Amino acid sequence: MKPDILESLQTHVLLSDGSIGTELQRMGLEAGANAELWNVDHPDSIKSLHRAYLEAGARLLTTNSFRGNRLALSQYGLEERADELNRAAAALAREAAAGEAWVMGSIGPFGGFLEPLGETRAEEVFDVFKKQARSLLAGGADLIIIETMTSAEEVDLAIRAAREAGAAVIFAMMTFAKARDGFRTLMGVSPQQAAEAMDHAGADVIGCNCGTELEMEDHEHIVRALRNFTSKPIIVQPNAGQPELVGTEIVYRRTPESMARKVANLVRSGASIVGGCCGTTPEHIRLFNEELKKLGAATGPADMRLDL
Numbered sequence: 264m265k266p267d268i269l270e271s272l273q274t275h276v277l278l279s280d281g282s283i284g285t286e287l288q289r290m291g292l293e294a295g296a297n298a299e300l301w302n303v304d305h306p307d308s309i310k311s312l313h314r315a316y317l318e319a320g321a322r323l324l325t326t327n328s329f330r331g332n333r334l335a336l337s338q339y340g341l342e343e344r345a346d347e348l349n350r351a352a353a354a355l356a357r358e359a360a361a362g363e364a365w366v367m368g369s370i371g372p373f374g375g376f377l378e379p380l381g382e383t384r385a386e387e388v389f390d391v392f393k394k395q396a397r398s399l400l401a402g403g404a405d406l407i408i409i410e411t412m413t414s415a416e417e418v419d420l421a422i423r424a425a426r427e428a429g430a431a432v433i434f435a436m437m438t439f440a441k442a443r444d445g446f447r448t449l450m451g452v453s454p455q456q457a458a459e460a461m462d463h464a465g466a467d468v469i470g471c472n473c474g475t476e477l478e479m480e481d482h483e484h485i486v487r488a489l490r491n492f493t494s495k496p497i498i499v500q501p502n503a504g505q506p507e508l509v510g511t512e513i514v515y516r517r518t519p520e521s522m523a524r525k526v527a528n529l530v531r532s533g534a535s536i537v538g539g540c541c542g543t544t545p546e547h548i549r550l551f552n553e554e555l556k557k558l559g560a561a562t563g564p565a566d567m568r569l570d571l
């Protein structure tokens with residue numbers, strides 16, 4: 264029986280997994296192809312990736328469903344299979360976790376702009392996120408994680424939709440870039456506005472992920488800024504640097520060693536959950552785990568106490 268995640272976060276720092284998307288590309292997913300289809304076409308590959316992260320020390324596993332909302336799937340003509348693909352995503356992660364990790368049902372952006380900037384109505388986006396969350400929970404997700412959001416309105420919709428779908432625990436993360444006055448999302452949201460939007464919408468854990476141009480130190484700054492405007496636990500999942508095209512391959516240059524050296528600083532800045540985003544691999548997570556252990560943590564949810 265897994266401990267209650269929110270209770271665990273009061274006394275523990277937890278390690279989540281690294282990237283799913285860039286790892287699937289490394290495993291043969293073609294650029295521009297749909298990743299969620301792998302949940303039914305290559306289930307063993309998905310499970311082995313989850314297992315690799317579990318064995319590296321991750322105690323929170325992310326489902327392969329980042330673009331699994333109906334609107335994003337419609338770009339591939341897969342909207343009719345949304346329920347099937349999300350349920351499969353959660354079931355695979357749950358099977359791989361084998362009771363040793365929590366399963367986070369991943370919800371990414373719907374892939375367009377809300378009215379009046381775009382043509383998509385808020386009610387439709389709410390409904391799409393609610394259905395995705397429901398499918399992920401039905402497939403066995405322990406909680407919902409909302410990722411890579413840049414719009415305060417969209418993250419608000421996603422959090423409220425996940426709650427209405429029955430999620431007992433919701434994590435939400437926004438993605439920042441460097442700006443003249445510090446850090447802003449692409450839609451101009453500051454860390455303060457982000458913390459307030461996610462907190463007020465009812466997320467249980469808030470944070471930041473991705474950000475191609477951000478250094479580990481930038482994430483420290485953002486974590487500290489979020490900390491000033493929320494009392495909720497904070498999650499941070501940095502990228503392994505800027506993606507570079509080498510031949511036909513996309514390469515992320517930041518090494519597991521160079522990132523792991525700075526993981527402790529993310530915790531000292533106020534993060535309760537650390538993991539990785541684009542370009543991070545099971546090797547990154549394994550070294551993150553080593554660093555967290557050095558900080559005083561033992562592995563496993565039962566005894567993962569961090570005394571700082």
Ligand SMILES: [Zn+2]
Binds near residue numbers: 472474540
């Ligand atoms: Zn990313």
